[in-house]
Amino acid sequence: MNINLKYFLITCLLFFIGQTGVWFQLNAQFMWEWAKRNPLIMSVVGVPFTYVFILATGYGEKAFQGLMWPQRFLGFAIGILMYALLTHIMLGQGMTTKTWISLTLAFMIIIIQVLFN
Numbered sequence: 001m002n003i004n005l006k007y008f009l010i011t012c013l014l015f016f017i018g019q020t021g022v023w024f025q026l027n028a029q030f031m032w033e034w035a036k037r038n039p040l041i042m043s044v045v046g047v048p049f050t051y052v053f054i055l056a057t058g059y060g061e062k063a064f065q066g067l068m069w070p071q072r073f074l075g076f077a078i079g080i081l082m083y084a085l086l087t088h089i090m091l092g093q094g095m096t097t098k099t100w101i102s103l104t105l106a107f108m109i110i111i112i113q114v115l116f117n
Contacts, residue, residue, distance in 0.1 A: 003114060007063035014056035015075045019082040021049040030091060070113040077113075080106040 025045050028035035060071025087093050
């Protein structure tokens with residue numbers, strides 16, 4: 001099976017956007033007092049990101065020619081990558097050996113899903 005590169009790249013971009021948005025939605029409470037005081041409003045902020053994930057899933061289905069597992073693993077791996085990166089940059093939490101190993105495994109998941117179709 002061949003991957004449709006155009007849809008694959010759109011899927012990746014949408015997962016990056018969605019995972020980044022959700023990271024801020026969930027972790028804004030640790031950076032801004034307003035977000036901490038308004039969890040209901042912050043939960044509503046998640047609606048557009050849910051839409052982005054729905055789009056990513058649709059494009060992923062096209063990218064992997066109907067297969068659902070590759071896009072699920074892709075979304076998971078991008079989520080791990082973005083979580084580690086944003087937590088390090090925005091919250092100043094260090095990157096431990098355990099984190100680097102986990103990031104390596106996440107990257108390997110992406111490679112496996114792309115190369116072994």
